[in-house]
Amino acid sequence: MALTRRRRVRAVAVDPATGRRISPWPFVGLVLLVSSFFLYAASGLLAPLWAVAVLLLTWLAMFVLCFVWWTSHPRRTVVLGVLSFVWWFAAITAGGVLLDWTA
Incomplete structure (x- = not known):
């Protein structure tokens, strides 16, 4: 039968305007990156207000950079998304250990 010669078709999203693969x-x-935002927004439970402001500014810079690299x-952008989690953890841990942030 003809079933042995089936052609494999890959589902590929194509931009209709340019014809390029998405x-x-x-x-x-x-x-x-967006899923890490809740950590940055809830950092006020662990860090002082100035540190939360700095963390939110760094998240905003990563958010803009994500669209620049789009x-x-x-x-x-995937590396940046993972880095957003790593940066938050490192900043909160370092602040807790070195600057004695207590809740």
Whole structure:
């Protein structure tokens, strides 16, 4: 039968305006980055107000950088999303240990 010669079709999203393939990596990076926002916003439970402001500014810089890299470096957005979690953990831990932040 003809079932042995089936052609495999990959589902690929294509931009109708340009005809280029749409990469899923920027979307993954943005989801990671946005999901880390709740940690930054809730940092007031662990850190002083000035530290929360600095953390939110760094998150905002990473958010803008995610859109700057959206088309030029789509895989870097995933690294940036993971880095947002690592940076928050490092900043809160270092502040707690070195600056004696107590709740």
